[in-house]
Amino acid sequence: MPLSSxxxxxSDLRLRILSTDIAPGADLDEARLSDTYGISRTxxxxxxxxLAGEGFVxxxxxRGAKVASMDLSTxxxxxxxxxxxxxxxxxxxxxxxxxxxxxxxxxxxxxFRQALLEQDSGxxxxxxxxxxxxxxxxxxxxxxSAALQRLLIDHTRMSQTFYAPASDDDRALVETAADQHDAMxxxxxxxxxxxxxxxxxxxxDLSRNRMERFVRPDPLPMENAHAV
Amino acid sequence: MPLSSxxxxxSDLRLRILSTDIAPGADLDEARLSDTYGISRTxxxxxxxxLAGEGFVxxxxxRGAKVASMDLSTxxxxxxxxxxxxxxxxxxxxxxxxxxxxxxxxxxxxxFRQALLEQDSGxxxxxxxxxxxxxxxxxxxxxxSAALQRLLIDHTRMSQTFYAPASDDDRALVETAADQHDAMxxxxxxxxxxxxxxxxxxxxDLSRNRMERFVRPDPLPMENAHAV
DNA sequence: TGTATTGAATATGTATACATATTGTGCACA
DNA sequence: TGTGCACAATATGTATACATATTCAATACA
Numbered sequence: 001m002p003l004s005s006x007x008x009x010x011s012d013l014r015l016r017i018l019s020t021d022i023a024p025g026a027d028l029d030e031a032r033l034s035d036t037y038g039i040s041r042t043x044x045x046x047x048x049x050x051l052a053g054e055g056f057v058x059x060x061x062x063r064g065a066k067v068a069s070m071d072l073s074t075x076x077x078x079x080x081x082x083x084x085x086x087x088x089x090x091x092x093x094x095x096x097x098x099x100x101x102x103x104x105x106x107x108x109x110x111x112f113r114q115a116l117l118e119q120d121s122g123x124x125x126x127x128x129x130x131x132x133x134x135x136x137x138x139x140x141x142x143x144x145s146a147a148l149q150r151l152l153i154d155h156t157r158m159s160q161t162f163y164a165p166a167s168d169d170d171r172a173l174v175e176t177a178a179d180q181h182d183a184m185x186x187x188x189x190x191x192x193x194x195x196x197x198x199x200x201x202x203x204x205d206l207s208r209n210r211m212e213r214f215v216r217p218d219p220l221p222m223e224n225a226h227a228v
Numbered sequence: 229m230p231l232s233s234x235x236x237x238x239s240d241l242r243l244r245i246l247s248t249d250i251a252p253g254a255d256l257d258e259a260r261l262s263d264t265y266g267i268s269r270t271x272x273x274x275x276x277x278x279l280a281g282e283g284f285v286x287x288x289x290x291r292g293a294k295v296a297s298m299d300l301s302t303x304x305x306x307x308x309x310x311x312x313x314x315x316x317x318x319x320x321x322x323x324x325x326x327x328x329x330x331x332x333x334x335x336x337x338x339x340f341r342q343a344l345l346e347q348d349s350g351x352x353x354x355x356x357x358x359x360x361x362x363x364x365x366x367x368x369x370x371x372x373s374a375a376l377q378r379l380l381i382d383h384t385r386m387s388q389t390f391y392a393p394a395s396d397d398d399r400a401l402v403e404t405a406a407d408q409h410d411a412m413x414x415x416x417x418x419x420x421x422x423x424x425x426x427x428x429x430x431x432x433d434l435s436r437n438r439m440e441r442f443v444r445p446d447p448l449p450m451e452n453a454h455a456v
Numbered sequence: 457t458g459t460a461t462t463g464a465a466t467a468t469g470t471a472t473a474c475a476t477a478t479t480g481t482g483c484a485c486a
Numbered sequence: 487t488g489t490g491c492a493c494a495a496t497a498t499g500t501a502t503a504c505a506t507a508t509t510c511a512a513t514a515c516a
Contacts, residue, residue: 006469030498040471041498042270046277053281055374062477062498077369080320085371088312141305143313146283146374234499258468268501269468290468290507 009037010047017056017067018129018156019122028057028065055150070154075215078154083204085147086132090184090200092139094193101138102189108134109181116178121164128163129156131181138188158211170210177206237265238275245284245295246357246384247350253297256285283378298382303443306382311432313375314360318412318428320367322421329366330417336362337409344406349392356391357384359409366416386439398438405434 003011013033016022034044048065051057057065108130115123129152136148165171180203187195231239241261244250262272276293279285285293336358343351357380364376393399408431415423 031496042470042472045498046273046469049274049277049281053277055370064498073368074370077371081316081369081371084312084316088309092308140301141309142283142302143305143309143375143378146378147371150371150374259466270500270502273468274499292468 005037005039006043006047009033009039009044010050012037013047013051014054014056015126017051018126018153020157020160022067024067024157025069026067028067030064055153068153070157074154078151078158079208081147082151082155082208083201085144085151086200086204087197089136089139089141089144089148090188090196091193092141092144093135094188094191094196096140097138097188097191101134102185105131105134105138105185105188109178109185112181113178116163116174119164121160121162124163125156125159128159128177135184135188155207158214159207161214162207162210173206173210177203180206233265233267234271234275237261237267237272238278240265241275241279242282242284243354245279246354246381248385248388250295252295252385254295256293256295258292283381296381298385302382306379306386307436309375310379310383310436311429313372313379314428314432315425317364317367317369317372317376318416318424319421320369320372321363322416322419322424324368325366325416325419329362330413333359333362333366333413333416337406337413340409341406344391344402347392349388349390352391353384353387356387356405363412363416383435386442387435389442390435390438401434401438405431408434 013022013028022028028048030041030044030048034041037044048057048059052059052065055068057067058069059065108127112124112127112131115121115127132152132155133149136145136152139145139148162177163174165174180199184196184199184203187199241250250256256276258269258272258276262269265272276285276287280287280293283296285295286297287293336355340352340355340359343349343355360380360383361377364373364380367373367376391402393402408427412424412427412431415427
């Protein structure tokens with residue numbers, strides 16, 4: 001069946017939030033959005049309700065929708081929680097994956113590598129999101145999936161710069177991350193839970209390092225101080 | 229501000245689903261419900277969307293809302309996931325709780341004991357739900373809270389019989405559970421994370437035993453076989 | 457007897473008008 | 487100049503009519 005305008009609005013808003021094209025904390029105007037997507041306010045409001053349920057936006061009575069913010073306390077929770085959930089999901093996925101899901105995962109990984117080759121950092125970030133979301137689906141656990149979905153939203157938003165590496169060192173890190181994906185695919189296919197968990201934790205460490213360096217960059221060299 | 233009819237619909241549906249007054253898998257008719265709560269279909273649909281976001285109901289395009297089902301695969305995930313999430317939440321709550329939340333927690337525990345005294349098993353189950361949801365709020369972690377909320381929905385639905393103990397043994401178990409609540413309150417107030425985690429795991433074991441016995445009851449005695 | 461097909465009944469989905477709440481601006485007044 | 491109030495402008499919330507999809511039962515046909 002063809003995608004309805006409502007479905008398009010839903011997936012477009014998801015993508016724009018994940019890519020920080022719409023910034024964390026930004027206001028969403030019902031009237032403007034319903035106009036943009038060519039649907040009336042009623043179905044657009046349902047889209048916003050759905051996005052709220054998934055953790056993309058926050059709704060406040062009588063004052064509309066805001067994109068979920070990423071304040072200090074959110075970040076703290078994020079770094080605190082992610083490794084445990086990612087590892088648990090990985091372990092379950094190794095035990096529960098099926099053939100069709102394996103095909104999808106390989107397909108998404110191919111798209112991920114293609115995006116890296118074309119230096120399309122936005123597409124790479126979204127393919128990476130989809131890769132990890134698929135592993136979440138494999139785990140087949142509604143409780144952990146709810147946590148994972150929310151973690152991936154913030155992870156993807158924080159990693160926007162990751163896939164546009166500036167230095168050769170950073171390029172090597174991205175390459176390593178892609179290789180880890182391939183190793184994870186192999187281990188999940190082999191149902192080798194221990195290896196998948198270890199790879200997942202390594203993958204997390206690499207990503208965490210990059211994110212922490214982005215959040216707390218190296219100080220500027222002192223000799224530039226007079227120019228500021 | 230006074231509760232609107234919409235808010236009443238939302239909380240009433242939550243309670244009816246938690247108490248299995250509306251059974252898992254049951255169909256929800258928009259027209260009937262909007263009539264019941266005296267609101268039009270538009271706001272009622274928003275209520276259903278919200279309930280879907282919280283994991284109470286499932287929405288399927290063009291075929292309305294169903295109460296979240298509890299099939300075998302759900303149960304399996306539940307027993308697999310609950311102890312880890314409960315323990316993590318408990319640990320965080322011990323570190324992050326504030327005074328107002330402690331007051332609320334003690335208040336809810338008082339309501340819980342009162343319900344036990346009055347042998348109001350429905351009220352006891354709901355107070356127990358609220359007790360653990362409050363600890364979730366204390367943890368101040370959106371990712372784990374998303375998982376906890378969903379776990380508590382199913383836990384409360386599965387525990388409906390727990391607070392209507394039939395034997396003296398079962399009555400003692402309920403009493404033990406209430407005592408564990410008090411010990412948890414004390415440990416959270418003292419910010420003693422290790423003790424809270426241990427108490428939480430003990431509390432889980434007690435509940436798990438009861439649930440497993442309910443799901444897989446002892447076989448009937450053989451001498452009754454001819455009567456079946 | 458079993459299976460398709462048609463159409464009425466019923467339910468969900470969408471657009472629009474109107475109701476209510478919030479926000480911003482100009483003006484009076486201290 | 488600053489503060490508070492009134493009122494207009496704007497945004498969100500709700501009811502209703504209509505559009506579209508699904509379901510079910512009656513009937514035709516193999």
